Amino acid sequence: MTSAPTSRARQRIRVRSRQDRAGDLLGLLPNPDQALAWVRDGSGLVGWGEAARLEVSGPDRFAQADAWWREFVSHLDVDDELGVPGSGPVAFVSMAFADEPGDSVLIVPEVVVGRRNGVEWVTTIGTADSIPRKAPLSRPSAVRYANGQLPVTEYREAVREAVARMRDGDLGKVVLAHDLLAVTDKRIDQRFVLQGLARRYPECWSYAVDGLVGATPELLLRRTGSVVDSRVLAGTTWPHDGISDEELALALMSSEKNLEEHEYAITSLAETLRPFCSTMSVDGPSVLRLPNVSHLSSDVIGTLSSSASLLHLGEAVHPTAAVGGTPRLDATRLIAQLEGMDRGRYAGPVGWIDGNGDGELGIALRCAQINGSTARLFAGCGLVADSDPDSEVQEAHAKMRPMREALEGL
Template identity: 50%
Template sequence: MNDAGDGGSATRSALDVRTVLVPASDPAASAALIDLLPADAPLSWLRRGEGLVGWGVAATVRTSGPTRFSDAAKWWTETVAAATVEDSVDEPGTGLVCFGTFTFSDEPPADDFADGDSVLVVPQVVVGRRGDLTWLTTIGVADAHVEVADAPAPPVDLTFADGALSGDEWMEVVADAVSRIEAGDLEKIVLARDLVATAAAPIDIRWPLRRLAAAYPTCWTFHVDGLFGATPEMLVRRERGLVTSRVLAGTIRRTGDDERDLALAAMLAHSSKDLEEHEYAVRSVAEALEPYCSSMNVPETPFVLHLPNVLHLATDVAGVARDGESALELAAALHPSAAVGGTPTPVARALITEIEGMDRGRYAAPVGWMDATGDGEWGIALRSGVLHDNQVRLFAGCGIVGGSDPEAELAESQAKFVPVREALGG
């Protein structure tokens, strides 16, 4: 056990890392990455069939508190420096790779069902794919046998119940927040709520992961240390000097009727309430990234992102990295954006603690991966749940501004529960 600073603890030894291409003739090169995951300690970060999956634990660190990001970044720098790497592929995501998940708050967890630790984990085996390339990385193990895993079983006798607050109680919280916004205390707050799903036996995390990857291919399907989901929102990507961030704020539920949904998309694109909420979120990301970029592109007008369950206003912010900050350090600078906290962010975060009525754990915080060069992708843990044995805690959040209607926000939150709820089978 090595000291990881005041905020956590670590396991680490000097790692031997080897990355090789998987030949096109190998069945693993044509199999879906999500189908390769075994039941033991699976990790995933996938979109449109590309990305990374991993399993086993070669090294890990757990941190907490206000220094959780810097403690984790320090541990990763030291782990990279001590590693011996043989990488014949040399793509982002090859060589030494870690997966990570971080808590939303600086504070210790307020309830027993919240995850108080932030985690980086280096798997023993990683399989990655980008375009026509598939590669295999082994870390601290001599060899690995990769094959399509057995199909996971669905959850047994699944039931759903209110989490910290009922729907009616949560609408009262929303009404309270609207009154404070209209009184001038703040401009926007993002309020979340939870549901608890309980099965009669332990849940195989691979079941919802496979269903999420199939149903939401344009989202990033992730699993790290019990936290899983399909997020539509990229907090930050760093790749060979280019920094990008996808901002989502402003949502409307789809009806399933294509013609009606096109009309709803046009309505969303001209909604003053949703455009105002979106502007706050884009501004907070652009201001947070600006010190780290030599140039930036911030589109003036959002586009409408179509997902199977909802429509979002979306903006892709891009920049050229100024210095050598890693993807994780950029994620730390961005968290929390107005899209998951509010505006002004310090006021909104304080109000979230005061009135939201639950501990977010790792919900709405960075989740993703990073390689030894500092390149990586960190999404925001949205459309997500956290698995504890036979229970899953599902999360959904809504941006509240002046004029927000509590009943409409409740309906929006219910739409945002749909991906994980249906992935579980509910």
């Protein structure tokens, strides 16, 4: 575990509200390489600068991150005139999917600008300048694609092998992913990618943490005081020529394969979250329609019976069957065996947490890890015993569409 800074000197945090300027939060980001963001439909949080940083890995990464954050917050003097979730101290969070190597990160910005329900605020740590000089937005040059660690042909065979094992064994569902490399001639401006995603997918949570940039439709957990909620997605279709959106939605809602996949995801989330709740309800499924795909969607809401923080809850529920499978341990072992690649922080929890343990964590989907002039794109599909390998490859291709369009400026 590494962190910076380690000084125990008290730091002052100031939060001030301001009249909503009705501008684009993502347009405030000054740096093309170090974007911090969590924005949906114009509301959310953006940040810049780095007051503190934690890099943590391994099976205990959630517990270590939670302990570090509590310790960090305890040494702050907070002047917060709003006192709403997301004001005061905030850390942007991006956790690895797997326990090993499990490289994860928390970043505390020097400046955070937040907006919710028409109220806008600015949080600063120390003497940070809340209005830095902004670098011009840069459009990527021509994008070239190359095989990642798991090319499409090998991915198809991995899907075929997983389906065969599910038919012969006790595994109910497994989610397999593959990757694709995108290369340009100049450094990729994370802000350009973010703005493109937010513009085309406003109903998703557009995010950026330490180079992981994406727009997820799936909310893993949101904690607001004693209330916790989640939006679970599993079961997917995509546009087909000659078939209307209404026909696709009806087919999705009547598909035994997709309903089975969705039920696994709901059950895994509810079972792991229920021990922390005094009440819980599940609403759904319904169809969530996005420009590239449609998903079966269900909402889960619970009343917490404990003071568990967002990171504590995240540790309990991750990975759900929506990104891992069921039974959880068997599925994650099969993923490691058949994918043969490090997912990094793809399909891990991503979002933010505040000084009260409130916050939002999505699942890092529809994303790419951006490093300089290279981006590594990811997409995965939930598999059950009657999944078709060719269809799953098509689904993965459809799920990569948002990132490809954002990189290409479409």
